[in-house]
Amino acid sequence: MEQKRENLRRMLEGLPHEHIPVSFFQHMQPQELQGEACVKAHIRFYKRTDPDFLKIMHDGLTAPVCLDLTSLEELKAYRPGKDRNPYIRDYLDRACRINEALAGEADTYSNVFTPFTLLRRIGDGRLLGFLKEDPGAVRDALLFLGEDLAWLSERLIKEAGCLGIFLAMQGAETGLFAPEEFTALVAPSEQLVVTAAEENSPYNILHFCGWNQIKNQLELWRDYPGNTVNWAVYVEKLSLEEGRKYFGMRNCLGGFDNRRGKLLYSGTQEEIRQETRHILETYRRTFGNTDGLMLGADCSFLPDFETERFCWVTEALREWEREEKAAFG
Template identity: 25%
Template sequence: MDRRKFLALAPLGAGALIAGRSALAAAPANKRERMLQWLAGKTDPNYTPAAFFLHFGPQYKTGSAAARRHMEYFRATDMDFVKIQFEQTYDRQPNLNTPADWANLKLQKLDFYEAQLQTVRDLVRDAKKDALILMTLYSPYMCAGHCATAPLLHKHLEENPEAVKRGMEILTESQMLFVRACIKAGVDGFYMSTQGSEAKQFSTPKVFANYVKPFDLVAMKEISSSCPFNILHVCDYNAPYSGYEATLDYPGQVVNCNPKLIGKQLALPEIAKMFKRPFMGGLDRHNLLAAATPQQLNEEVQRVVKSAPPQFILGADCTVAGDTDWKRLRQIIDAAHHSGQKA
């Protein structure tokens, strides 16, 4: 029978059933499709995406063991995308005693990152069909801190930033080898971390503007042109911020930062408006409602979601403690998935 004739003859219940089936057919098939729809602005008023990140034990840092642990965590928490922890950090370089020593920094080539790239390849193989895959990326400035310790790097940048600049160039060149290898392996984007613009970090903002930010942007701009899902993470792990003006023009489809500034608390819609993109966060990584009952958890998630802009991902302001109970994170994520506060 012609479908139009059937609808004309059918009772209202049958028409509603067909409409319901059409809506069901339009539902996302998996987390990958759901997040791609979300990135396109097609938000579900009854479902808030959520994700939390943590470092795993020493036996799960890199290689296939790390990939398996990431998959266990992804499935256990039911988070909405896979975010790979970056564990191939630089070792302390004992020869960095003066600003001039940065010119002799060793360029780490692609083989240095092989164990980390094995994690990437395994996760792309095992998870990409169902979820978006993001790789964590520390900025060259953060990597320089690993090489020299953060206080020594800061001292050298204050004394002679032009000399330190050569080291930043070397670190950026190495980073680009890793970034391009990750893109070739099939990642969908990066969780791009930046530090250096915290309050009172340098004696003048020009140090960040001239010797940190330009090196941040090399990888970030290439990533932005190659990958559909990138999160800008303005990291307050070392120190708090008085404002985010220095990073507002950084690339990234989503921003993740701490709403708490020195002397001020930003509303979540205010952050989204300021950065002109969706916001991820809303929960304090130092607390994460560890002692809350399931009912209190649900109420807090409802409160945060209700205060957030429509295009929003529930998460923490940074990586949570490694011993955080996965079941507790699953409860928080489940509450976000059933929030229904933006109808």
């Protein structure tokens, strides 16, 4: 619906808008990871939850580089392939087909992982071994991956029709790299992807993943350009309000803990309603309004999550908005 898309853009641009956008993300079932089943799963999720934007999930995809490599020499042989790379072709095809199926009903973001996040899928032990053996070779491989992912990000926006990139970052978790190591090894390849996304859309979302429930050195990402920031509020112990201030008063996405056993997983509908209202009222009390807020969660939910619970949040949000409009006009 055009009204939904216009409302989202106005919110992202800091303009008056009618509704607070809301969107949650959920990993897919094993039988939904490829082809038409994957496309249908995305559309089914959209129809069930009616989010203000749909995130195109990375589930079922691997990486531009072969994850079965066993030697540093194999990694050193990697070169950017762009549209010759099967991973990139598959992701573009997925995004195109999902956007075509949505037929303009809502905007989408494509989840793009940074080079380090994808390369670590070979296993942290193997990757750290390669780093010990030849850090320069690993840095070069990350830069080559960055070239491919930058090209992919541009095409996801320009050709597939995504509103922007949901750029998911790892590698800054406490205890993995010292700041100077991260700056030298990880950051340059990330910047390639960030720059490509920013050159092609003003609406990108930066996701600082609370991977494995380890706190990040958020200062390493603090100045990365991006319209909206999403971080693990409950892992980082950094509230929406303090986080928005920390990241320069940019738009923020979040509010709920995505971990199994937490409120959205196990609470009653009334408890979730009350928590939704608490999130909204705390935010408004801090800033005097709800500008810059998109309601969501720290990260994606697991496949067995009861999708109806997302709807409970949206219903509570819209109820709160109606009450506010009636009270204050």
